[in-house]
Amino acid sequence: MPMTTVADPPRPLGSTMRRDRWWIQPVMIVVALTLFGIYAVIRVIINKDYAITAGGAHLESPFFSPDLPGILSFHTSLPWAFLVLWSPLGLRSSCYYYRKSYYRSFFLAPPSCAVAGAARRKYTGETKFPLVLNNLHRIFFYFAAIVIGFLWYDAIRGLFYHGSFGIGIGNLIMFVNVICLSAFTFGCNSWRHIIGGKLNCFSCSTAAQKRHSAWQKVSILNRSHMQWAWISMFTVWFTDVYIWLVSAGVFSDPHHVF
Amino acid sequence: MSDGGIEHHDYDVLVLGSGGSGLRAAIAAAEAGARTGLVCKSLLGKAHTVMAEGGLAASLGNVAPEDNWATHFQDTMFGGKYLNNWRMAELHAKEAPDRARELEHWGAVFDRTPQRTMSQRAFGGHTYKRLVHIGDRTGLEMIRTLHDKTVHSDVEVFMETTITRLIKDGERVVGCFGYRRQTGELIAFAAKALVLATGGSGRIYKITSNSQDCTGDGYALAFEAGAQLVDMEFVQFHPTGMVYPPGVAGLLVTEAVRGEGGILRNKDGERFMERYDPKRMELSTRDVVARSIYTEVKEGRGTPHGGAYLDVSHLDPDYVKRKLPSMYDQFLELAGVDITKEPMQVGPTCHYFMGGVKVDPDTGATRVPGLFATGEASGGMNGANRLGGNSLGDILVFGRRAGEGAAATANASGAVSLPAEAVADARAEIEGFLHGSGTENPFHMHRELQKIMGDGVGIFRDEEGLTEAIGKLEELDARVANLRAPSDRLDYNPGLQLCREVRNMLTVSHMIARAALLREESRGAHSRLDHTGYSDYWGEHNIIVEGTGAHDMSLTPTPVVKRDELEELVEARKEAEKAS
Amino acid sequence: MSETIDLAHAPGPRKLQIWRGDLTSGELVEYELETEPGMVVLDAVLEIQRSQAPDLAVRWNCKAAKCGSCSAEVNGRPRLMCKTRLDHLPADQPITVEPMRAFPLIRDLVTDVSWNYRVNKQITPFTPRENLKPGVEVNAKGEFLIDQTDTDRMSEFRKCIECFMCQDVCHVLRDHRLHDRYYGPRFMMRMASLDMHPLDGVDRLDQIADEGGIGLCNITKCCTEVCPEGIHITDNAIIPMKERVVDQRHDPVLKLLHRTPNKGRIKPPPRSETPRL
Numbered sequence A: 001m002p003m004t005t006v007a008d009p010p011r012p013l014g015s016t017m018r019r020d021r022w023w024i025q026p027v028m029i030v031v032a033l034t035l036f037g038i039y040a041v042i043r044v045i046i047n048k049d050y051a052i053t054a055g056g057a058h059l060e061s062p063f064f065s066p067d068l069p070g071i072l073s074f075h076t077s078l079p080w081a082f083l084v085l086w087s088p089l090g091l092r093s094s095c096y097y098y099r100k101s102y103y104r105s106f107f108l109a110p111p112s113c114a115v116a117g118a119a120r121r122k123y124t125g126e127t128k129f130p131l132v133l134n135n136l137h138r139i140f141f142y143f144a145a146i147v148i149g150f151l152w153y154d155a156i157r158g159l160f161y162h163g164s165f166g167i168g169i170g171n172l173i174m175f176v177n178v179i180c181l182s183a184f185t186f187g188c189n190s191w192r193h194i195i196g197g198k199l200n201c202f203s204c205s206t207a208a209q210k211r212h213s214a215w216q217k218v219s220i221l222n223r224s225h226m227q228w229a230w231i232s233m234f235t236v237w238f239t240d241v242y243i244w245l246v247s248a249g250v251f252s253d254p255h256h257v258f
Numbered sequence B: 001m002s003d004g005g006i007e008h009h010d011y012d013v014l015v016l017g018s019g020g021s022g023l024r025a026a027i028a029a030a031e032a033g034a035r036t037g038l039v040c041k042s043l044l045g046k047a048h049t050v051m052a053e054g055g056l057a058a059s060l061g062n063v064a065p066e067d068n069w070a071t072h073f074q075d076t077m078f079g080g081k082y083l084n085n086w087r088m089a090e091l092h093a094k095e096a097p098d099r100a101r102e103l104e105h106w107g108a109v110f111d112r113t114p115q116r117t118m119s120q121r122a123f124g125g126h127t128y129k130r131l132v133h134i135g136d137r138t139g140l141e142m143i144r145t146l147h148d149k150t151v152h153s154d155v156e157v158f159m160e161t162t163i164t165r166l167i168k169d170g171e172r173v174v175g176c177f178g179y180r181r182q183t184g185e186l187i188a189f190a191a192k193a194l195v196l197a198t199g200g201s202g203r204i205y206k207i208t209s210n211s212q213d214c215t216g217d218g219y220a221l222a223f224e225a226g227a228q229l230v231d232m233e234f235v236q237f238h239p240t241g242m243v244y245p246p247g248v249a250g251l252l253v254t255e256a257v258r259g260e261g262g263i264l265r266n267k268d269g270e271r272f273m274e275r276y277d278p279k280r281m282e283l284s285t286r287d288v289v290a291r292s293i294y295t296e297v298k299e300g301r302g303t304p305h306g307g308a309y310l311d312v313s314h315l316d317p318d319y320v321k322r323k324l325p326s327m328y329d330q331f332l333e334l335a336g337v338d339i340t341k342e343p344m345q346v347g348p349t350c351h352y353f354m355g356g357v358k359v360d361p362d363t364g365a366t367r368v369p370g371l372f373a374t375g376e377a378s379g380g381m382n383g384a385n386r387l388g389g390n391s392l393g394d395i396l397v398f399g400r401r402a403g404e405g406a407a408a409t410a411n412a413s414g415a416v417s418l419p420a421e422a423v424a425d426a427r428a429e430i431e432g433f434l435h436g437s438g439t440e441n442p443f444h445m446h447r448e449l450q451k452i453m454g455d456g457v458g459i460f461r462d463e464e465g466l467t468e469a470i471g472k473l474e475e476l477d478a479r480v481a482n483l484r485a486p487s488d489r490l491d492y493n494p495g496l497q498l499c500r501e502v503r504n505m506l507t508v509s510h511m512i513a514r515a516a517l518l519r520e521e522s523r524g525a526h527s528r529l530d531h532t533g534y535s536d537y538w539g540e541h542n543i544i545v546e547g548t549g550a551h552d553m554s555l556t557p558t559p560v561v562k563r564d565e566l567e568e569l570v571e572a573r574k575e576a577e578k579a580s
Numbered sequence C: 001m002s003e004t005i006d007l008a009h010a011p012g013p014r015k016l017q018i019w020r021g022d023l024t025s026g027e028l029v030e031y032e033l034e035t036e037p038g039m040v041v042l043d044a045v046l047e048i049q050r051s052q053a054p055d056l057a058v059r060w061n062c063k064a065a066k067c068g069s070c071s072a073e074v075n076g077r078p079r080l081m082c083k084t085r086l087d088h089l090p091a092d093q094p095i096t097v098e099p100m101r102a103f104p105l106i107r108d109l110v111t112d113v114s115w116n117y118r119v120n121k122q123i124t125p126f127t128p129r130e131n132l133k134p135g136v137e138v139n140a141k142g143e144f145l146i147d148q149t150d151t152d153r154m155s156e157f158r159k160c161i162e163c164f165m166c167q168d169v170c171h172v173l174r175d176h177r178l179h180d181r182y183y184g185p186r187f188m189m190r191m192a193s194l195d196m197h198p199l200d201g202v203d204r205l206d207q208i209a210d211e212g213g214i215g216l217c218n219i220t221k222c223c224t225e226v227c228p229e230g231i232h233i234t235d236n237a238i239i240p241m242k243e244r245v246v247d248q249r250h251d252p253v254l255k256l257l258h259r260t261p262n263k264g265r266i267k268p269p270p271r272s273e274t275p276r277l
C-alpha cells in the first residue's frame, strides 16, 4: 500500500494515505448536481403546469419566473423558460462555491484534499477558454439579482387571491424559497467584493465606512454560502414540484382567503 | 569558493542568528553599505522571536500621553533591581518608539487606538500602558516584517547552518566555522566583523518556554573567543507555563491571561497571592509570582499535576476567545481544557536570560575586536529581572546599533583571512563528533544536564544545591570530550547538531551555577534560600564571567556601570518606592 | 478536568509508521513506543529519534505551533506534528507520518522548502504611498494612522506562520507541479495583505495575475482546509484578489466606464526571475 513518496509525481489518480472515506462527498455532489441539472432541463422542456391558478391563486414556479409569455403577452409551446433559466444557472455554474464542487467532483482537480488528481503539467485552471469566463460571475449576479426581484414579486403577488389577501401552504413555500434564494444570491463573493471588498481602505470616508458595514453583513452570509447554495437548490426544486403537483391536480393547495 | 571540501564565504559583516536582533542587525549593516551575510540554525522566519506574544514596550504615549522615555527608563531600572547597565536602559527607553514606528513603515500591522495610532497594552512593571501589540502574536508580526525587509535588502542568508566555532586571528575575531545542516557540508566564513545574535539558552532546563534554537551557542562561542559575560546568574522563570500534559510542560501561558483578569488559586481554592503580594496580587512582578506558585506546590498545596490553578472561567467566554485566542486554542487542543469553563494548571517555566555577552551599549562591541553581540545573547540591559515587553524593544534598538557598529568596524578594516590551523581545528571537532571514538550519547547527556540544572539551579537556590550541581557539571566536563553522534551520516543529523549544543549548554550551565553561588543575596530573578535579603554590596555589583575554557572560568564582581546624568532619575524612583 | 480525557484515551503502546528515505528510495518504517498522556506526534517522533532511530531527520523548533517548522503528513493529511495529539488519531491502526509532497525531499521527514523563499523574494515589499496625507494618514511623529477595521482584515493573513502546508496541499503545486507558474496560496495571501493595506503604494494586480498565476487557482479550498491558523485563505484572500483582477482586466462594464482599480498606485518593475522548484 505505501507508495513511493515525494520524488516526483505523477502518482495514480486517487492515491492517498488518507484513511477517511473522502470519496463520499464528490460522489454525492456528482449525483446531486447531475440529477438537478437533468430535472431542470426536463422540467423546462415539459413546459406546463408551472403555475397554480385555481381559485384566483397565482403561484408561479421559480423555474418559470419571470413569466415572460405573461408579461410580454405571447403564446408559445416552445420551452421558453430557457430564456430566463440561463441567468440563475449561469450564476450557479460560475459561483465560487459551485466551481469548487464541480472542479473537485467532476474534474477531479483534485478529487479531495491530499488525494492525487489527474496530474498534468498542461493544467490551465481558469486561465483559458471556457473556464476563464467564470470571471464574469458578477455579470450573472446582476441578472440573477433581477430574477430575485421577480421572485419576490411573485411571492407577494401570490398572497392575493382575486385581489383579496390569503395565505396557504403554497405561499409559505414560495416565501421560504425566495428567502433562501436571496440568502444564497446576496452571499455571493462577487457581490461581497463590489459592495465593499474592493476598497483598499475601509475607513477613509463616510461612504467607505458604510460600505464596510455592508461588507461585514454580506460576509456573514458569505460564510455559509455553501449551505445556502444547497438549501436554495433544494427549495427551488421543492417549490417547483409542489406547484407542479398542485397545478396538475394531484392535490390542492390548502389556503385561507381573508 | 570551496577549499579542501570546505565551502568558503567572505563578508564585511556576518550576523549569527535570525531572531529579531539578528535580522535588525543585518538590515542595519547592509544599509550602512557593508556586504552582509546572515547565518541561522533554523529556517528564516522561524527563530525563537516568533513565539513572543505580549508586545513590544515603547513609550509612544498613544494610550497614556503622560508616558515618556524617562519613566520607561525608571521602570526598567526598577524591574532590573538597579543592576542594569544604565546606558543600555537609557538608549532602549529613548529609541524603542522610533524602532516601533520604523517597523510600521516596513509593513508591520499592529492593533490600533480609536485615534488610529498604535494601541498599547498594560504589562507587569510598566507604569503606563506601553506595549505595542497585535493580538497575542506580536513576535510573529515582528519576525515577518523584518524577514521580508531582509529578503529585499542585500543580505545573503544561510539557513539551517550551524556555527560551531568563532575563528580568531591573533586577538581579533575574523570569522567562523560550521556546517550546513541539510547536507553536513562544512562551511567557513571570513568576516571583518561578526555579530552574535544567537538568543538565550532555555534548553538547559527541561521545563522551558524556549524553542529548540535556544542552546546558548552565542554565550559559549563568545566565552571561548575571550569575551566577557555579565549577569549570568539571572535566569527569568516565567510564572505561568503549562504543567500538563507532560509533552507540553513549560509551554508559555502568556502574562496577558493575568492582565485580562485571570486569578491564581491553590488546590484548596485559596487565592494565595493575597499572602505574597496583597497589593498587586496576580500582576506582581514575574519573579514574585513564580516563587509564590513554586512555594505553594512545594508546601503541598499544588494541583494534581503540580502547579497552581489559573482561572479565567469567571470572564465572559467570548471575551476570553477574542482577547486570548491562541491560549484558548492551545489549551483546548493540547490539554483538552476549555479555559472558558475550567481552570488551567500552570507552573514556572524557564523563559529568558537576563545575562549575556558584555557589550558596549552604543555599538554592541564586545571586548574582543571584531566581535559584536546583541539581543538576548548580550547582557546588561535588563539587570536582575526583565520586564515583559522589554526584550522585543531591546532586540530592535540594540540589533540596529550592533549592525551599525559592526559595519563601521568592517568599513574601517582591511581584508581578513582565516588562519588555516584554526579552521583545521574547528573541522576536527566536527569530524570527532561524527567519526571519533567517543561513546557519550548527546541525547542522554542533554537530559542529564537538564536534570542537574532543574534540581540544583532552578528558581530557588542554596549553597548546598549549587555546589552539588557544580560538582555534577564537572563530572559532565570530563565526559563531554567523549561526545559522539549516534549516527555518522552528514545530512540532517540531529545527533551531530546536539553534540556541539550540549557542549555549549554545559559551558553556560557552569556560568549560571557559579555566578549563582557567588551572589550571596536574593535579587530579582535570583533567589537564595540561604541569603534571602538584598545585600548592599551585591546591589552595586555585576558578576563578570571570563576565561579560556570551562575548567578555568573566573568570576569577578564589578561595579554597576552608571551615568551621572541619569543619577537623578534613578534616585527619584528609589525615593518614590520607599515612600509607597 | 484534563483527567477525564486521559481516562478516555488511556496511554499505552502505539505504532508509528514513519517515512524513512531520500529522493532515490525510501519506505515507511514501523516503530512502537509507549505513550504518555497528551503526547503529540512530534513528541513521539522525537522519542523514537532519541531511543530507536538516532539519525531520523525531522525539522522542528518551537514545539508550540508557532514557528511552522514541523509540517508533515499525518495519516495522509498535512498537519503540524507539534499540534496533533496521538489520542485524537484512530488507535486501531498505526499512525503514518510522511514528509510534505509538494517540495523536494531532503531526507525522512525534512523537505527542501527553499522555493517558497524564492517566491517571496519576487514579491515587491510593502512600500508606503508617496505623499501620505499629514494628519490623516500619518501623524507628526511619522506614525501611520490606520483604522482597526483595516488592520483587522490584513491581520488575519498576517497570522500565517509559513508552515507551507497550504502550498503542500494545493493541487496546482502538488499534482501539476506548476511551481514555475503559480506562487501558491501562501503568497497569493501575502500579496492580498499588501494590496489591502490602505497605505501601500504599489499596484500588484499584474503580478498577481501574470507571474503569480492566480488564474491557476480553481478555488477548491484545500489550502483553507489545512491551515493550522484557521485563515480563510480562499474566501478572504484569493477570491477577493481574483475579483480585483476581474476589475482590472475582465469586467466589461468597468471597461466601458474606464474604471481601473488601484488608482494612484505605481506599477512595480517586472520581476526578473521565475522561481523554480
Ligand SMILES: Cc1cc2nc3c(=O)[nH]c(=O)nc-3n(C[C@H](O)[C@H](O)[C@H](O)COP(=O)(O)OP(=O)(O)OC[C@H]3O[C@@H](n4cnc5c(N)ncnc54)[C@H](O)[C@@H]3O)c2cc1C
Pocket: B016, B017, B018, B019, B020, B021, B022, B039, B040, B041, B042, B047, B048, B049, B050, B051, B052, B053, B054, B055, B056, B057, B138, B139, B161, B162, B163, B164, B197, B198, B199, B200, B209, B210, B211, B213, B214, B217, B218, B252, B351, B352, B374, B375, B376, B377, B388, B389, B390, B391, B392, B393, B395
Ligand atoms: C513564549 C515566549 C514569549 C515571549 N514574549 C515576549 C513578549 O511578549 N515581549 C518581549 O519583549 N519578549 C518576549 N519574549 C522574549 C523574546 O521573544 C526573546 O527574548 C527574543 O525574541 C530574543 O531574540 P533574539 O533575536 O535575541 O534571539 P532569538 O530569536 O532567540 O534568535 C536566535 C537566532 O540565533 C540562531 N542561532 C543560535 N545559535 C546559532 C548557531 N550556533 N549558529 C547559527 N545560528 C544560531 C538561531 O537559529 C536563531 O535564528 C518571549 C519569549 C518566549 C519564549
Ligand code: SF4
Pocket: C166, C169, C170, C171, C172, C184, C185, C216, C217, C218, C219, C220, C221, C222, C223, C224, C234, C238
Ligand atoms: S483554493 Fe486555490 S490555492 Fe487553495 S488549494 Fe485550491 S487551487 Fe490551491
Ligand code: SF4
Pocket: C068, C159, C160, C161, C162, C163, C164, C165, C166, C167, C185, C186, C189, C223, C226, C227, C228, C229, C230, C231, C233
Ligand atoms: S496560510 Fe496557513 S497553511 Fe499556509 S503557510 Fe500560512 S499558516 Fe501555513
Ligand code: FES
Pocket: C059, C060, C061, C062, C063, C064, C065, C066, C067, C068, C069, C070, C071, C080, C081, C082, C083
Ligand atoms: S515546531 Fe514550531 S510549529 Fe511545530
